[in-house]
Amino acid sequence: MPVFLIRRLLALVLTFVAASFLVFAVTQFSPSDVARETLGAYALPEQVELLHEKLQLGDPLVVRYVRWAAVLLGLRKDPLDNPALGLNITEPDGGRFFGNFGYSTLFRVPVNDIIWNRLGNTAILAGIAFAIIVPLSMLLGILAGMRPGSPVDRLLSVTSITMTSMPEYAIGVILAALFAVWLKVLPGTSPLAAGTGWGLPSQYVLPVAVLVLYDSGYVARMVRASMIDVLGRPFIRTAILKGLPRRRVILRHALRNAMIAPFTVILLQVNWLIGGVVVTETVFAYPGFGQMLLQASLFGDIALIEAATLVALVVAISTQLLSDVGYWLLDPQVRA
């Protein structure tokens, strides 16, 4: 176990390095430039040129990447955080600390001042959605998988294939048209601000509903497939022939085994949910992480894009690691 975990952790660190370099390299294609963005649209070309030189932006990509990584690891001060440049950017912590993501040229504040707040908002949204998706899709999947071909099963199949054919923004637009425009019972946007006339809880309903509808069908289908697979195995036949009541066979024998495969799927959903969140937040103007990433990408705010993708990667990869460990714990057969 420890060897397996250490190897995975090492691979994880390597993935971070490769992925952050990839994002760094991709953002170089963007026509905008840190110097231009920092100084704004009204700066003279000479001023931009000067800052460009002072920040050494003409250096090779790898050199700049290493410099960026050094700032992140707290080995170096953010080059923008320099009184001699006269940009009035100073980090409260002295500028040299682990996790210094630099300065957002879009929001004109240190990345750390904005990203955690946005991430918190998204965590609430995704957390509520996840807390509904998991039990709901398990229940539906088990009900459908218990009797394949039954009306419940067919209804679930039709619904889930329809739902998986719908992009998040399509569900969002349809729900908003229904509940916000025609029925007028829920707000169509969720800026989480006071003064919109709608309470805070009501602003969560539609975004959460989109994520739940978008994701539950797929997980339910996975649970169903796993349930059918387990119910066809010999030990279930033995349990039935032993004269055990059906309820007991399903609850005690089938369920535990049927949960192993969907467990992985459910954790991998977190990765999928991050993507869903980007779109859902854009639909409802929800001030979250995904909306911030989109804005940063459209603006070309390299520091913020790097920070946001790295955080998304940490979440995605750690859930993958968790699913591997969970799989290892749940299924004694892989341990052997």
Add this chain to the structure above:
Amino acid sequence: MRPTVVRAPSGIAAGTPGQVVAIETIAAARPGLLKRLPSSGVAMVGLGIILLWIILALLAPLLPLPSPTAQDYQAIAHPGPSWSHLLGVDPLGRDTLSRLIWGARVVLVVAPASVLAAYAVGSAMGLAAGYYPGFVDGVISRVADVILAFPVVVLYVVLIAAVGASALNIVVAVVVASAPAISRIVRGLTLQLVRQDFVAAAHLRRESALFILVVEVLPNCRGPLITDFCLRLGYTVITIGTLGFLGLGIPPPAPDWGGMVQQATPMLTVYPEMALFPVVALVSLVLGFNLLADGLNELSRAD
């Protein structure tokens, strides 16, 4: 519908459920899967929807429709459906029906082109990784791991925002994002197939590696890949729509379904149908691909 089948955790490779499925499907994929298609009602419904869109897209220049970019300024005041504009107009006064049908041309070219390109790259990667274990496999698999670690939409947003939105860049982004997943499937299948007798026979005949991979191995991968191809087509239609909705799609004034939804969303409270028509068009096409994939999957499992 997301295209990845249950992914076995990467830490535990041998004998995981994913591979068992792969073996079963190899055995099941006899030639004639496409010939038996009519016996699946679900697949035929899906195929029907797709064909309907293809016919509409092909007939677009012949149909009595206004140009998809022509603006009718008088219609903007009352953009709802009317006799002159059956599905109404968009906020710029352009005919919605015309933009939907011309938009089908865009999506029906860009989506298959992207998926085919992704398949070309992904299959090559998977074949190489499965045939040359060790260094080649290691490099390809690590690259795939890094890309697959990204949440897909995040990858698309970062890529397209950096290189700029265009049909070609969408194709490139789809290749970058989906080739690793395809390569994983093909690699798994190749690993199974190279151990079989007909590959050993080809080795004895001193065939080249390229011949063995392309003529002996690749055709035998087609069973599981046909289903995945259909699912991926549907998923790519969703992706193109999502990018359009996020403002990263095919640039205006070209008719793009996702972009149409984006432009109509601010008017949702006043003219909800303006956003709903493109949504319905997009969902119907994706549903077509998903139903076809579902039917193919059932068929390949039935025997």
